[in-house]
Amino acid sequence: MDDVDGGRGRLGWSSTFEETWDELGRPGDPARVTRLDRGWSTAARTLGQAVGTDEPVRLRNIGADVAVGDWIVPSDDGERVEHVLDRTSAFTRRASFDGMRAVSHTLAANIDVVFLIHALGSPPSPRRLERELVLAFDSGAEPVVVLTKTDLVDDPEPARAALAQVALGVPVLLASGVTGDGVEALRASAAGNKTLAFLGASGVGKSTLVNALVGDAVQAVSEVREGDQRGRHTTVAALLVPMPGEGWMIDTPGVRAVSLWLSGDGIERAFADVFDLMDHCRFRDCKHDQEPGCAVQQAIADGELDPVRLTALESLIVEESALEDEQRAREKAADRRSKDRRRPEVAEFDGMRD
Ligand SMILES: Nc1nc2c(ncn2[C@@H]2O[C@H](COP(=O)(O)OP(=O)(O)OP(=O)(O)O)[C@@H](O)[C@H]2O)c(=O)[nH]1
Numbered sequence: 001m002d003d004v005d006g007g008r009g010r011l012g013w014s015s016t017f018e019e020t021w022d023e024l025g026r027p028g029d030p031a032r033v034t035r036l037d038r039g040w041s042t043a044a045r046t047l048g049q050a051v052g053t054d055e056p057v058r059l060r061n062i063g064a065d066v067a068v069g070d071w072i073v074p075s076d077d078g079e080r081v082e083h084v085l086d087r088t089s090a091f092t093r094r095a096s097f098d099g100m101r102a103v104s105h106t107l108a109a110n111i112d113v114v115f116l117i118h119a120l121g122s123p124p125s126p127r128r129l130e131r132e133l134v135l136a137f138d139s140g141a142e143p144v145v146v147l148t149k150t151d152l153v154d155d156p157e158p159a160r161a162a163l164a165q166v167a168l169g170v171p172v173l174l175a176s177g178v179t180g181d182g183v184e185a186l187r188a189s190a191a192g193n194k195t196l197a198f199l200g201a202s203g204v205g206k207s208t209l210v211n212a213l214v215g216d217a218v219q220a221v222s223e224v225r226e227g228d229q230r231g232r233h234t235t236v237a238a239l240l241v242p243m244p245g246e247g248w249m250i251d252t253p254g255v256r257a258v259s260l261w262l263s264g265d266g267i268e269r270a271f272a273d274v275f276d277l278m279d280h281c282r283f284r285d286c287k288h289d290q291e292p293g294c295a296v297q298q299a300i301a302d303g304e305l306d307p308v309r310l311t312a313l314e315s316l317i318v319e320e321s322a323l324e325d326e327q328r329a330r331e332k333a334a335d336r337r338s339k340d341r342r343r344p345e346v347a348e349f350d351g352m353r354d
């Protein structure tokens with residue numbers, strides 16, 4: 001692909017982007033956003049021979065909703081982002097800012113594989129992983145669970161098994177960015193110039209893995225706190241990093257609370273086992289509580305379903321529908337405003353930490 005598309009293939013360009021670009025009439029020179037800084041995008045352009053040999057462009061975002069990993073087209077004067085090409089996937093969550101509750105924040109765009117990182121030094125957290133899986137399935141990227149810091153435990157199996165119970169049909173890999181254990185298996189996911197994203201709480205070892213994959217200290221890392229193993233939010237902004245050979249990685253800042261954003265079928269996919277059971281209840285409107293013939297309660301009684309998983313699902317559904325209501329209210333308000341003002345201001349978020 002490199003020869004025919006001037007190097008964009010190396011950047012993760014694909015026929016899908018080519019089509020959207022065609023529809024726009026092939027304007028400008030598409031570039032891929034590698035970082036964002038307070039209203040500015042830095043983007044890698046069509047590349048000559050090797051990644052990094054071409055100067056990146058810096059463009060103003062002005063009203064454009066840009067995320068790291070996006071393909072953008074600069075304006076004719078080269079000053080600002082003119083178009084953001086349709087995303088093939090986006091990891092979007094609710095922005096954790098009070099007073100702007102129904103605002104989404106895209107952590108990373110155009111990701112092929114999203115690594116959901118959990119560290120073995122701390123107790124496994126199936127509830128957190130469930131939420132991450134919902135977001136990952138909704139994003140359109142393929143989720144892979146990665147348990148890091150394998151060197152810290154004698155036997156990773158109990159933690160792996162605990163998380164595998166909620167990661168149905170999703171691979172659970174073991175790795176250590178410090179010892180290099182399992183790192184090659186992660187690299188294999190990038191074959192074909194794919195884009196990998198690393199998501200997880202602060203201190204789980206995302207940047208350490210990025211460095212291990214690059215073979216150099218491209219990302220700063222710092223010690224977790226002694227007492228509770230919590231990280232220090234060392235990475236403060238998402239960054240798209242080229243991998244040696246092929247592929248891209250997006251390192252992201254640690255996120256403490258994974259708040260849902262509007263779902264497609266993320267919940268249905270992340271809880272496919274429970275939905276399957278629900279299909280087998282005697283009554284179509286079964287509340288899965290006390291009803292006779294409830295397949296869900298039966299599975300709990302048989303020890304096949306952890307009741308905590310049902311509670312988790314129920315609260316995610318409540319959360320999602322509350323968010324939908326909020327969203328609708330917000331859209332109505334925006335409609336009213338746009339009657340007075342033709343172009344509504346776009347709120348911008350640089351801070352991703354919470
Ligand atoms: N023992 C051990 N320590 C690790 C491993 N991977 C990372 N660490 C340590 O964990 C700490 C946090 O690692 P980072 O890579 O900075 O974590 P992060 O997920 O990028 O954290 P944020 O950028 O804050 O979100 C550092 O002290 C690392 O050296 C590992 O495989 N084994």
Ligand SMILES: [Mg+2]
Nearest residue numbers: 206207234235
């Ligand atoms: Mg980091």
Ligand SMILES: [Zn+2]
Nearest residue numbers: 281286288294
């Ligand atoms: Zn039921």
